[in-house]
Amino acid sequence: MSDQATKPAKPKRGRPQRISREQIVTAALELGTEDLKMSDVAKALDVGPAALYNHVRDRDELLALMAARILDETEYDDFEPGPDATWQDWITSFAHATRTAIVANPQLLQYVRLTSAPTGLRLDRIEHLAAALDEAGFSTMDVQHAVQNVYTLALGEAWQKVLAGDGEDPQFAEFGRGVTERSEDLPHLQEMLDARPDPDVQFQFALEILLAGLERRLG
Numbered sequence: 001m002s003d004q005a006t007k008p009a010k011p012k013r014g015r016p017q018r019i020s021r022e023q024i025v026t027a028a029l030e031l032g033t034e035d036l037k038m039s040d041v042a043k044a045l046d047v048g049p050a051a052l053y054n055h056v057r058d059r060d061e062l063l064a065l066m067a068a069r070i071l072d073e074t075e076y077d078d079f080e081p082g083p084d085a086t087w088q089d090w091i092t093s094f095a096h097a098t099r100t101a102i103v104a105n106p107q108l109l110q111y112v113r114l115t116s117a118p119t120g121l122r123l124d125r126i127e128h129l130a131a132a133l134d135e136a137g138f139s140t141m142d143v144q145h146a147v148q149n150v151y152t153l154a155l156g157e158a159w160q161k162v163l164a165g166d167g168e169d170p171q172f173a174e175f176g177r178g179v180t181e182r183s184e185d186l187p188h189l190q191e192m193l194d195a196r197p198d199p200d201v202q203f204q205f206a207l208e209i210l211l212a213g214l215e216r217r218l219g
Contacts, residue, residue: 019045021055025065033066033107060111067111071101080128088211090132091146094125095154095207102158137218146214153210157203164199 027044028036038059042049056062081089126147133143179189 019047019051024052024055024062025069028062028066029069033063064111070105087132087136090129091150091211092207094129095150098151098154099158099203102155103161106162142217149210153206157199157206160202161199
């Protein structure tokens with residue numbers, strides 16, 4: 001008998017027969033978003049990089065999927081406002097919860113989308129909000145616009161909060177430099193500059209304006 005016949009076969013490297021989009025997102029989240037590489041995700045899953053592209057188009061889509069997963073897994077402590085809540089309570093809770101989740105994960109802010117990577121839990125949350133608006137008497141078109149509007153508001157105000165961080169919003173700082181150079185002939189802008197806007201106060205203001213507009217439209 002030849003040596004070749006008696007030599008034990010080398011164990012094959014373990015590769016999953018199939019991978020799913022969910023497995024890809026999970027592996028990417030374990031690696032983290034900073035300098036994430038598709039090749040690293042493939043290595044973590046013990047597959048070739050080409051296998052990933054059967055499920056995600058590119059790195060940007062993967063990051064969008066990661067953002068959606070993070071939102072899904074974030075506890076919305078105040079999202080369910082209770083059985084006696086008004087539609088205003090539902091919008092307020094939805095906006096606050098969404099903004100809080102995004103601010104907690106600023107690295108994925110640019111990849112958060114209302115319509116991307118819908119999951120059961122995420123769709124349920126949006127359905128609850130839409131149902132509350134529908135029961136209040138809003139038309140289907142108004143419900144659609146209102147949901148999109150409150151989500152966009154939460155995204156924009158989260159971005160302002162993230163920019164400000166623990167200090168001053170760099171965009172406002174740039175605005176301030178321009179005003180300071182012409183403070184004598186821009187008195188109202190100087191007053192705005194002196195007020196030093198707080199991102200939380202700005203968010204509350206924007207939310208109150210949205211609610212007032214919807215109340216008027218419903219009336």
